[in-house]
Amino acid sequence: MTEHDKASTELVAAPPPYLKGLPILTDIEQLTERSIQRIMDAKSPEEALADPDAIGVKDIVGKVVILTGIIGILPSTFHPGDYYIILEAAIPGTGSVVTLTTGSPYVAARAVKCAQMGWLPRPVRVVELESQSNPGQSSLWIVDGPKLDASTGEVDF
Secondary structure (H helix, E strand, O other): HHHHHHHHHOOOOOOOHHHHHOOOOOOOHHHHHHHHHHHHOEEEEEHHHHOOOOOEHHOOOOOEEEEEEEEEEEEEOOOOEEEEEEEEEOOOOOEEEEEEEEEEEHHHHHHHHHEEEEEEEEEEEEEEEEEEOOOOOOOEEEEEEEOOOOOOEEEEO
């Protein structure tokens, strides 16, 4: 980590209580190492050649993924003082692993709770809810998705 990186991370506010204890990724090299490890651990060509770009949770509203874990949190460069969470998920049917990102505190809190309670992997669906008190505003959430078939581990629609 360079002196500039150290100085910039010292100015970042502490994460909110529901994110405390999660790894704070302060360096892009941490994500690079994790991506390379995922490639090396791949057991199929689909896993090894999966799209490496992180997917914003907003881009998969209405879709089901299998939430498998939390990679960590990063300070937001768009909203100083805020954090976004980096999640790991699998695509039902293919098993391809994807990285999801979001600044939604509702998605983050629910993902953290599922991880803390040992409820992962778990199929979830991303929803966007319009605010009743603030017309034109919306928030992202994850809700329970279809159940996993116990014998195959696939989503049972």
